[in-house]
Amino acid sequence: MTRPNDLLLEMQKRMLRIRFFDERASKMVKRGEIPGTVHTSIGQEAQVVGACMALAEGDYMTGNHRSHGHPIGKGAALGPLMAELTGKATGVCGGKGGSMHLADFKVGSLGESGIVGSSIPIATGAALSSKVLGTGRVSLAFFGDGAANQGCLYEAMNLSSVWDLPIVFLCENNQYALSTPAHTVTAGVIAERAAGFAMPGVRVEDGQDVLKVHDAVKTAVDRARAGQGPSLVEVITYRFNEHSEGLKLGTDYRNPAEREAWMKRDPIKMFRAHLIDKGIADAVVLDALEAEVAAEVEAAYQFAEESDYPAASVAFKDLYTEPFGVTQ
Amino acid sequence: MTVMSYLGAIGAAQREAMEADPRVIIMGEDVEANVYGTMGGGKSRADKGDFLQMFGARRIRNTPISEEAMVGAAAGAAMTGLRPIVDLSYSSFLYMAMDQLVNQVAKNRYMFGGQASLPVVFRSAMFFGLNTGAHHSDRPYPMFMNVPGLKIMVPATPSDAKGLLRTAVDMDDPVLSFEACILWGLKEEVDEGEYRIPFGVARTHRHGNDVTIVGISTGVHAALQAAQKLEAEGISAEVIDPRTMVPLDSDAILNSVARTGRLVIVDPAHTTCGAAAEISAIVAEKAFDCLRGPIMRVTTPDTQIPFSPAIEKQLYPDAAKTIAAVKRTMEARTRAA
Numbered sequence: 001m002t003r004p005n006d007l008l009l010e011m012q013k014r015m016l017r018i019r020f021f022d023e024r025a026s027k028m029v030k031r032g033e034i035p036g037t038v039h040t041s042i043g044q045e046a047q048v049v050g051a052c053m054a055l056a057e058g059d060y061m062t063g064n065h066r067s068h069g070h071p072i073g074k075g076a077a078l079g080p081l082m083a084e085l086t087g088k089a090t091g092v093c094g095g096k097g098g099s100m101h102l103a104d105f106k107v108g109s110l111g112e113s114g115i116v117g118s119s120i121p122i123a124t125g126a127a128l129s130s131k132v133l134g135t136g137r138v139s140l141a142f143f144g145d146g147a148a149n150q151g152c153l154y155e156a157m158n159l160s161s162v163w164d165l166p167i168v169f170l171c172e173n174n175q176y177a178l179s180t181p182a183h184t185v186t187a188g189v190i191a192e193r194a195a196g197f198a199m200p201g202v203r204v205e206d207g208q209d210v211l212k213v214h215d216a217v218k219t220a221v222d223r224a225r226a227g228q229g230p231s232l233v234e235v236i237t238y239r240f241n242e243h244s245e246g247l248k249l250g251t252d253y254r255n256p257a258e259r260e261a262w263m264k265r266d267p268i269k270m271f272r273a274h275l276i277d278k279g280i281a282d283a284v285v286l287d288a289l290e291a292e293v294a295a296e297v298e299a300a301y302q303f304a305e306e307s308d309y310p311a312a313s314v315a316f317k318d319l320y321t322e323p324f325g326v327t328q
Numbered sequence: 329m330t331v332m333s334y335l336g337a338i339g340a341a342q343r344e345a346m347e348a349d350p351r352v353i354i355m356g357e358d359v360e361a362n363v364y365g366t367m368g369g370g371k372s373r374a375d376k377g378d379f380l381q382m383f384g385a386r387r388i389r390n391t392p393i394s395e396e397a398m399v400g401a402a403a404g405a406a407m408t409g410l411r412p413i414v415d416l417s418y419s420s421f422l423y424m425a426m427d428q429l430v431n432q433v434a435k436n437r438y439m440f441g442g443q444a445s446l447p448v449v450f451r452s453a454m455f456f457g458l459n460t461g462a463h464h465s466d467r468p469y470p471m472f473m474n475v476p477g478l479k480i481m482v483p484a485t486p487s488d489a490k491g492l493l494r495t496a497v498d499m500d501d502p503v504l505s506f507e508a509c510i511l512w513g514l515k516e517e518v519d520e521g522e523y524r525i526p527f528g529v530a531r532t533h534r535h536g537n538d539v540t541i542v543g544i545s546t547g548v549h550a551a552l553q554a555a556q557k558l559e560a561e562g563i564s565a566e567v568i569d570p571r572t573m574v575p576l577d578s579d580a581i582l583n584s585v586a587r588t589g590r591l592v593i594v595d596p597a598h599t600t601c602g603a604a605a606e607i608s609a610i611v612a613e614k615a616f617d618c619l620r621g622p623i624m625r626v627t628t629p630d631t632q633i634p635f636s637p638a639i640e641k642q643l644y645p646d647a648a649k650t651i652a653a654v655k656r657t658m659e660a661r662t663r664a665a
Contacts, residue, residue, distance in 0.1 A: 094441030121400020155397035
């Protein structure tokens with residue numbers, strides 16, 4: 001697949017946005033600037049961006065608890081996302097969602113989900129509305145290897161297949177459901193489960209390569225948009241940080257040698273080398289891109305810091321379209 | 329006006345909504361074949377496949393037996409421009425989709441700061457009283473009253489079923505409709521034209537001065553029969569049907585109790601944490617000084633529903649139990665001034 005240079009640079013930019021945003025969020029958790037915890041996508045940027053950028057602007061997606069990367073990858077503004085993590089009124093959900101429930105409908109992000117697998121049927125419904133209304137939009141459901149063992153995934157895959165819905169089921173297999181190695185709780189190969197639902201299933205073995213992810217997801221998206229129905233794409237990747245920031249487990253459930261090997265396959269460093277190697281951009285341009293993104297994240301942080309907390313009455317808003325009967 | 333059954337009125341409301349707005353679709357198990365008779369409209373038992381012929385397979389969609397996917401997909405579709413009606417058949421099947429109903433349908437608008445609207449209706453039938461055994465006889469609306477974000481309708485008559493369901497489809501919030509099977513054949517004169525009954529507005533079926541009887545779903549009919557018998561004994565009962573449990577027209581109940589001083593609630597759900605329990609608490613908190621006798625609940629005891637016809641019916645509220653409850657509160661000694 002040939003891709004214009006500006007698309008390639010945009011991929012690197014969005015990966016950097018996720019990396020710097022999550023690095024800042026991690027620090028903020030440690031300093032107590034973010035209440036609760038966050039789950040970072042550090043290490044998984046290629047998998048997220050490769051998938052998001054295979055979608056068109058008006059396309060839909062849903063996500064999970066590892067949640068910041070998806071809206072960033074889809075093009076959401078960083079300030080309202082950061083303000084949401086700090087519970088501010090200017091947050092993308094007005095401070096009512098928080099880290100695990102980001103949503104930015106402006107970019108087609110229909111919501112992350114704190115319940116593993118739970119947003120998969122929602123993405124399926126977005127694909128249904130696209131089909132019934134004839135809007136041509138494609139829907140993509142992000143879920144992890146843990147969610148691959150939730151029943152709702154298979155209900156959704158079956159329904160999508162019999163209805164020929166324009167949806168991509170995107171399994172972000174980072175190989176661990178919190179501390180549980182995927183292979184100890186998962187029979188067979190996730191991608192091969194697609195065959196049972198009469199849809200294509202592919203596995204991207206190197207999910208650290210943004211172009212390989214982009215290729216596989218683009219094929220699935222094009223197929224969906226052409227009215228040929230759903231696909232399952234499984235991407236093998238690795239999270240560099242702990243399951244959630246601040247979590248300290250007594251046992252080292254990940255083999256240090258394994259972790260070290262994966263840390264060497266940093267998707268951002270790999271893609272930077274690729275861009276230089278292919279003569280698409282030089283170090284000066286790429287350094288400037290990194291500085292630009294660092295400034296964006298700093299501005300998002302400042303925006304969040306300077307924003308006000310929501311008024312107490314906001315806790316009673318948005319439950320229904322017209323508020324009624326809520327005891328304040 | 330025309331005579332319609334409860335079931336026919338549900339069908340008529342669905343047909344009206346389907347005709348009025350191309351974004352309305354119906355999905356569920358066996359909806360194409362119109363197995364339950366609500367997919368034809370107007371008639372008590374419509375011709376096979378009426379809606380499928382009228383609106384086509386794009387808008388009338390048979391689903392696999394996959395309640396989680398069905399409910400979640402309807403929610404996702406509602407968030408992106410459709411207005412689905414989901415026919416979940418039996419109310420006990422809602423439990424298969426509990427995560428989607430509680431974690432997605434009820435929370436998405438709130439959690440995402442108002443970005444999402446969920447114009448979706450989940451219809452289900454409560455098959456209690458018909459010897460279908462424990463798995464099909466539930467009356468689960470109080471469970472969902474405990475989930476902020478959902479609206480709940482419990483129609484007791486054909487005309488209420490039609491007007492409330494039409495409102496539900498037009499509304500931008502998720503609605504659960506709990507329909508009582510035992511009322512399916514109930515007939516009355518219904519306006520065949522378009523009309524909408526607002527949510528949160530109770531219907532006073534009968535005015536009275538001595539006691540307020542709040543009836544829910546089939547409890548309305550037990551209350552009306554009881555009121556008629558009580559009249560012969562010189563007791564004047566007011567009968568109120570809240571029609572929607574969320575929002576609940578507590579003002580109508582409180583105003584009535586302020587006049588009568590006595591309250592009996594007839595609720596076919598279980599006793600503990602039921603709709604009657606909630607209404608009792610509201611009245612005890614807000615109208616304590618008006619009460620001249622204890623608030624009485626006529627509910628289904630906290631047991632599961634047995635199959636045998638010999639032992640099922642005794643469990644549900646009926647006119648006799650309602651009369652006994654009214655007499656108990658009437659006989660209670662008036663509180664000293």
